[in-house]
Amino acid sequence: MANNREKIELIRPVITPTKFTPTEEQQVVIDSAANRLAILGAPGTGKSATLIASVVQAIKSGFDPNSILVLTYGRERASELRDQIVIQSGANAFEPIVRTFHSLAFSIINTQETPDDPKYVLISGAEQDSFIRELLANPQYSPDVNWPQVLEPALATRGFARELRDLILRASERNFTYKKLIEMSKVLNEPWWEPAANFWKIYDEVLGIRYGFIPGAAKRIDSSSIISQAISDLTSSQKIREAFQNKFKLIIVDEFQESDNSQRDLLNLLASDRVILFADPHSAVGQFRGADPEGVKQYLAANNFEQLALTKPLRTPDAITELTSAIASKFRNPITQYSAGESKGAKVTNNGVIDAAKLASQSDCANYIAHTFRSAHLRDGIAWSQMAVILRSPGAGISAISRAFALNNIPIQIDSDALALGENPAIKPIITIAQIALGKIKLTSNNWDLIEEVLVSEFGGADALSLRQMRIDIGKLREPGDDAKSSTQVILEILDQNDAPLPWEQILSLKRIADVISEARKTVRANSKSGNKVDIADLIWAIWSSAKNYEGDALASAWRKRALKGGIRGASADRDLDAVITLFESARRFAERMPGSDPQLFLDQLLSESIASDAIAARGERGEVVSVMTVHSAKGLEWDLVAITGLQEGSWPNLRQRGSLLGSERLVEAQRSQLLARREIELSAANALIEDERRLLNVAVSRAKKRLVVTAYSKEDDSEPSPYFEEIYEFVNGESSIDADSSDLPRALTPQALVSTLRRNLENQDLVSREFAGKLLNTLAANEIESAMSENWLGGLSLSTDEPVLPPDAQVSVSPSNLQSFSECGLKWFIEKSGGRDGDSTAALLGIAIHSLAAMMKSEPGLTYEDLVSRLENGWQLIDGNKGWVRDYQFKKALEKLEKFYKWHAENKSKRTLFAVEAEFSKVIGRALFNGSVDRVEIDGEGRVYIVDLKTGASDISKAKAEENKQLAGYQLAVYEEAFKEQSPGNQSAGAELLFLGNDSKSASAKPQSPKDHQEVLAQVVAAADAMSANEFIATVNDRCRMCAVKGLCPIQPQGRTVIDL
Template sequence: MVAKAKAADRSARKIELIRPVLAPSNFSPNSEQQAVIDSINSSGSKAARLIVFGGAGTGKTSTLVESVAPQIKSGLDPNSILVLSFGRERASELRDQIVIQSGASAFEPIVRTFHSLAFSIINTQVDPEDPKYVLISGAEQDSFIRELLANPEHSPEVNWPKVLEPALSTKGFARELRDLILRASERNFTYKKLTEKGKLLNEPWWEPAAKFWKIYDEVLAIRYGFISGTAKRIDSSSIISQGIFDLTNKPKVREAFQNKFKLIIVDEFQESDNSQRELLNLLASDQVILFADPQSAIGQFRGADPEGVRAFADANGYRQLFLTTSMRTPDAITDLGNAISSKFRNPVETVGSKAESGKVDVAKLASQSDCANYIAHAFRSAHLREGIPWSEMAVILRSPGAGISAISRAFALNNIPIQIASDALALGENPAIKPILTIAQIALGKIKLVPANWDLIEEILFSEFGGADALSLRQMRIDLGKLRESGDAAKSSTQVILEILDHNDAPLPWEQLLSLKRVADVIAEARKVVRMNNKGGAQVDIADLIWAIWNSAKNYDGDQLANVWRNRALKGGVRGASADRDLDAVITLFESARRFAERMPGSNPQLFLDQLLSESIQSDAIAARGQRGDVVNVMTVHSAKGLEWDLVAITGLQEGIWPNLRQRGSLLGSERLVESERSQLTARREIEASAANALIEDERRLLNVAVSRAKKALVVTAYSKEDDSEPSQYFEEIYEFVHGHSSIDAENFDLPRALTPQALVSTLRRDLESQDLAKREFAARLLKTLAANEIASAKSENWLGALALSSEEPVLPPDAQVSVSPSNLQSFSECGLKWFIERSGGRDGDSTAQLLGVAIHSLAAMLKSEPGLTYEDLVNRLENGWELIDGNKGWVRDYQFKKALEKLEKFYKWHAENKSQRTLFAVEAEFEKVIGRALFNGSVDRVEIDQEGRVYIVDLKTGASDISKAKSEEHKQLAGYQLAVYEEAFSGDSPGNQSAGAELLFLGNDSKSASAKPQLPKDHEIIKAEVIAAADAMSANQFTATVNERCRMCAVKAICPIQPHGRTVIDK
């Protein structure tokens, strides 16, 4: 359905959901198609068994629809017609086409899948004791198999070999085991037959797999029989075999279905497997018509047997007809398709029928990103210059992955709206869904708000549920860090943030912590729902919990996220397409939760979340989805089957990716089971060789499907990158077919300028600097025209460097007091610009190194109040507080803790050795003194008194690199500390006003002991003058960037005008 906005006032508008208009097709059959239609609609035995072969685009499906309509119009009951198709969505589309063409209605769906048919067979109750079945989804099956493997005590008789035990807990092994069970079940195997087949083929692991399969079925029946009452659970792999069993062993069921269907038509028959074909034979209808294209099969990974189609037809007496004229592709694309299919074992050529010749564009580029941008340029060009709608374009890949990400980025930069197939990710991995699942687990207590889970919390904050970004989170850390400096220094900013989320209470105004407030409110609402259910002693309904989270989520304006996404989806465009996908995912989540609650009433909601998060494939939930508007479809070749577009791009033709010739399921050997059944071979080497040959043809079939989706034009790309990836043999074939020579020696294609207003403006601005007067004048006129048409980037007032400085006033008035500390004095002397940027908020939040520095300083200070502390005491205190310092886990945490112990040990040894030379007077000693316009203030790590009664300052450095003794003599921070001594600026008891000097104590160096770098007593008046001068410079209107040895590690070099990273684009 599509959403249609009514009423001018957006705040009061209503949304009416209307079904898209479905119009009858204007199909006009050619002579071959008419011959098929006549054969199906003629009377007599010659039409009883018929198979129609036709390549992609030859009109097989259209011919099928045109064949059914006359049957209904001539009086055949629509309920006696059965059309079988290869997928649920395809079946729905085909059903609509037949209803529109015939105008008929039926009590049951005319078009079904094989699994839908089998499900209706096994749920047919001719006796009261016949069971009812409930389908378990593929994702549920995957999760259940992993659960059984993780608890071997449930299946001790399986006795997995020792060599396999490390693999039992992996997702990959569970996936292979499930695949073996699927393939065996599809071929109507029993547990005993799989064991015997394993012995015949020398597959020793099939015997324990067969035992596991038996236990899996038994436990499944017990578990879900208890939960669901009399309904039996059945997985998709067993539906067909159970249907065959019922038709074979229940005469009443077989008779009912044989009498019911007078005409059976199968579309895409090449996608069926042997068990589905056996099911078809058992129905034994008066008429069975098959449509097939063995060269376009895509379901081999599910067990499809395209190579057995002809043998099936011959064995069952099917008359053969052929469709050889393509109604879809122009000559250029048809010829390319024939070249690709010519390498099949039994190739069938197709001839073109369109007047236009079509276009095939093949380009080799330098990177995956370039490929994506090249396709974006081709699509935008076709849209602007040829008027092709976005909805008539598609990008096809072999499989999801980095290629889809590159396409998404390139299309977003070029303002091209896209729709990515939503089944590319398991539901639990969907970025739109993950925050909901995490918050639900927090509410249930499964995830604690502790630093160890910070990665999960950060994901929520950075999602639309929190709305934060790296900059805003850093600012919140800085603001909270300032509170920590004056309060509990033992808590990191991470710990403070987690406490705010936990208690929904903040030490700062919420206006400064908006993202935290939004997330805290959602968590509080979710916990409220859990508490309300727990009071009654019941488990919270997972659907209620998810709804509470979704309904309370808001954006920064306080609008419900549900309304924000809806409105965004209605607007269309790039962001609208993204909102569409997100809403589809949320609807699917609710449908999955509802289904869980119905099938497992009273179950712990955490079971649903665990199942969802462990899925490696998306559950097959039937949920409503938004009708897509004018967007480009991005999908895998498997999803593209049965579809067509004016312009299609094929990308990802890289070596090892397409074709992907890696053997599937190589550990348990499900592919060897399939190949052995297909070829009747028993020798391992022969089976593997046959499977490898079949795999080559499977990959070529996928390429044939992709190429044949284009109605007007085709774009094919690959990239050549040294030591990275090379184009595959498929790309080489296409390149040579189109260009007449190999791509090996061809240069990588240069990307054309993007067809966006921003790219055009950039080009015209460069032309303004041209030596050619005519070129400059043309650029100026066109920029003026663009600016007049509200292209913001064309307006000169928006250009960087075109505006004067917003202010030349000093940052502080001349009579204002300026805060100056010794550390600021040092930082300002090194680089005034860096000091100003960091002082203005341009610094990172608490890093592990910074928090460790605070901890070491705190532990060092304890030796003043508790002089009897041993090194072991300090280590224990550090270990107890380590969770607040470092949120890492595993070897990273161990390494960081080891480095911390090294620093602590260096300090303790230095402290013990220093006792006899100087007396510790104070730690963390604060001072403050007004000197000119400077408020000179700070704190000193250690104030010590030497044997002559003079004051000696020690500053601990836990992370900084060591410096030379010459540099320590000129160190401004140490000089500032000495000035505090001279001025007697310390609060509390005064240590005196005679300085014995100061030193930096480096604990983070590579030596085994601490490195002390002393500074001799400095001249009082010289330091005082430097502080007064620094106060004036710190309040000025200009700050100087200075190149020094710290530039390499500078945190703000990305915006420094004297660094390559930060130099402005208008600099000459």
């Protein structure tokens, strides 16, 4: 059997050694033999290159690679440094040369003194949150913790669990014990720290006990305890301490400012020989994780470090160097700085290196950046991979950038930190369906927003129009007077029971989601029967493997094919598949590290994340893409062209106090500042926050190697540029941005935008401009740019056909209502007949209901007004989906119409006899199939037939217009022709009338029509049949144009007029 599967080849990225020629400053560092050496340098002064060169030099001078330890702040950074060291030195080691502090601590605590010592397994921060929530919800621990009564309502919330975890984390990082935290609670007058310390103790005990009874199980430890446990092991075991001290003869720390106090204590315990630190306290981004950049200076002094400085800027052009220096000069205690160089401190010429643009909206900012990037790619040859967009934090800016870049055909890679997994549109439907299967989310109208989100996702494939059509189709199944059940309730029942009262073909999106829910529930039930909790990975797989797209293909297969095709949609599918892989990896790690835990805990942790948690999942590198990431992720990276966006008031700098209920930030600040008064601690924290935000700006600006673009927008009563943008704008332009006009948004550099400009130039008064535009359009068309081909222009195409809509011998359906509509405006009739009108509105559904209730007076003549009101009320949910005062108002108007009809019916009994309601008729007249139905057929005292047509709309007509009304004349023709399908009422017409119920009068308004000439109306029907099947339809101005539902398609109305003159 032939194998038709695409061949996919995975290629490992080539790692090339960084070219390095040391400066004099760098050479001094490399050659230094100091046992305690600290290198301080501003961004771009070559700290990383010097670190790598120092390690390579040490190996070449005889150091055993296994005796060298390089510590850094993150796993990706460690991988980058490790690759460069290995490729430049050619050395091999038994263990990684470069590690994070946590990786080192993990190896220390897993050092076994005896073969029977258990190993540790690290649980993630999100898993820790889940475990804390589980304990908080368990009443058996409450007496030992002794939470104050005022806190009890907060114990079950995610926010409280997160705050409790933060307090434990900050205390652990500072080597606090339970007892010390209780003591600090009394010193600082923080009464809630004591029960928090009691909880912390129980948390540690339960975490150890839970897995202690599992044979061969590893001990669980969280990230807040791993460093302190390593310190405890080194302190309590001289054998382990000496083993590590003897092992590492050279310890180098990268980005030392990102370390916290406990990590520095760990370093002191290990450092027996040489220690080299690289730091820039003004470039720290990890303060929210406990980093202590302001303590670097004190640490160096306390431990007698010799200090060397790198001051020569090697990365950035003069303008960006000058800007970075200006930003750094405003720190309270500037430590690292650049040498003055040739500029001698004078302001350098910008020369377009830095662009600060104030625009009118967030969307304009995104489009401005997209234009700049595309221009740099096309004109300057800058690779997409050498461009990046940096934001302060995730948010609406990500969506704006995604839209703008897609429109400009720019490939992007959104960093995982910029979008939490639980907020990823590709993942949210999986989470919601899993919660439905677990019973966490009930299929009730209260949760409709979540369920609708799943239906309109790619898992369901619905949209607003198809959902509306489903509601209409469902509503048609119900007879007036049945027990009320809204279309939402019916949809939810279909999803719950996987059974539908109408063909699945009409509700395919419901079928797709119902099938996935059914498969997910089967997985949950299978585990419940065996007495086990479902494995979250199994549940997610059941959902993913049964998901299909709108074409019926497996979603996994559809996304894979799309990703392999490339392009903008391929890039989106690639990102979605990466997110799914990350989800499975996170689920697997959760199941392994917390066996037996409730799967809902995993889903809760996903939904509570503000950024994506750390998950080690394999991802393919997409090569040439623009990176979009937060400033925290941009740390340590560099690009030729960088755009910084989101410099808005209140966003960046974000100076809102990170105040919390339990006050972990006060614990940190009290330890740092040694202050005791709460007011002084809060003021100190506010000042530290200002420094932190400026550090983030310093990092973002210094990522650019060649060009920097900074944007903000000014929108009245919405948002204004922040002081940071003002600072940069003044630096670039020499004036304030406050009174400056918004920058013009350049024309997009896409073929479509160019064609639009050239086509406008074809109308230019200047002959040379017109000729140039024409020649360029011809060139573009010759190169297969479809939008440049004149035959594709609106108005440039000839008519597709001038044939009649129906052949001359075809039968044409003509109804009295169509007869009237066509006479008023042929174009309106044709458009509506062809599907150009929207689906049934509330008014239309109300009209159907009133007609149905009116018809009941024939089958149930004894019905009272109260009976009719009751039946209308029971079915109201199917008519009007509004709530509150809108619903009340609409219902009141409906009752008014119903009352008018009932009174008219009661008064009319003595005048004429009701013969039939909703009476259908059909008759072939020439090529016309004359058909329709009559609301009321009545017989007068002389035995003649009288037709009544009910109108529930708000409009009314004059008596003169009623006399000319072709709909009423058509009904009379049905009488003359004896066209009624059931019993004929006779062929003598007494006339007809329109009965208006929705106008402003207090009673029903009847507009009669006298008997019409039989042959005259007959001729009108024959003529209408010919005109309705013709090839032209005339738009006619009339009194009803104002309320026309299709005037957006009418060429004689402003809303429907084309942009060209035909």
